[in-house]
Every structure is written in structure tokens, then in C-alpha cells.
Amino acid sequence: MLADRDAQIDAEQVSGQHSVWRDVYRVMRCPGPLCRHDGQYCWQDPESKRHHRLKTHHLKALVKYVERGGVLDTHDDVPDSLREQLHAEEDLRHEKRKKTPDSSTSNPMCPPIDINVLPAGSS
Numbered sequence: 001m002l003a004d005r006d007a008q009i010d011a012e013q014v015s016g017q018h019s020v021w022r023d024v025y026r027v028m029r030c031p032g033p034l035c036r037h038d039g040q041y042c043w044q045d046p047e048s049k050r051h052h053r054l055k056t057h058h059l060k061a062l063v064k065y066v067e068r069g070g071v072l073d074t075h076d077d078v079p080d081s082l083r084e085q086l087h088a089e090e091d092l093r094h095e096k097r098k099k100t101p102d103s104s105t106s107n108p109m110c111p112p113i114d115i116n117v118l119p120a121g122s123s
């Protein structure tokens with residue numbers, strides 16, 4: 001993955017577009033606090049504050065957007081088309097998760113019981 005990305009950046013540098021890529025990567029680096037995507041590239045939804053992982057094709061779309069004269073200074077500048085795409089992919093993931101029963105999640109029917117037995121009547 002990482003090597004792929006480096007190769008891609010090299011290729012872009014040859015064609016003279018390296019500064020756009022660099023800007024996009026700089027802006028879209030996970031703004032933190034570090035999320036489950038582990039320091040990768042994220043778009044933080046300004047409304048829900050949720051992190052959406054950005055893959056290479058998302059970043060590529062952003063580079064295209066900037067090359068066409070778009071401005072990408074903050075996560076608020078992410079174009080609607082990409083937001084919609086990220087939201088759609090997020091929905092897809094949720095649907096997949098619903099279909100596969102996940103036994104590793106804690107049982108909501110079983111609240112943690114606070115066992116706190118005090119020695120009673122010792123005095």
C-alpha cells in the first residue's frame with residue numbers, strides 16, 4: 001500500500017503535479033485525535049465530526065478538484081461530490097456489518113454488574 005502510494009507520488013512528480021498532491025496530502029492527513037484509521041488520511045465531517053477514511057482514489061479526486069481550480073485549505077473545502085461518495089461508502093459498510101452477525105460485540109442485554117460487597121454487620 002505504502003509503496004504503491006510512493007510510486008504514485010513519484011509519477012506525479014515527474015509530470016509536474018507534485019505540489020498539488022503534497023497540498024492535498026497535507027490538508028487531508030487525519031486531523032486527530034488519532035482515530036481508528038491510525039494516522040492515515042481522513043476527511044472529518046464538519047457536521048458529525050466523524051472521520052471518513054480517504055483512500056487513494058478519494059485523494060486522486062481531490063487532486064483533480066484542485067487542478068481544476070478548486071480550493072482545498074480545510075476539511076470544509078471538500079467538494080460535495082466527494083462527501084456524498086464517502087457517505088455512500090460508509091452506508092455500504094454499515095449494511096454489510098448488519099448482515100454479518102458479530103459475536104465480538106458486547107451483549108447490550110447484559111449490563112455490567114457492579115459487584116461491591118461490603119463487609120456488613122461486623123461491628
Ligand SMILES: [Zn+2]
Pocket residue numbers: 030031032034035036037038039040041042051052
Ligand atoms: Zn482520522
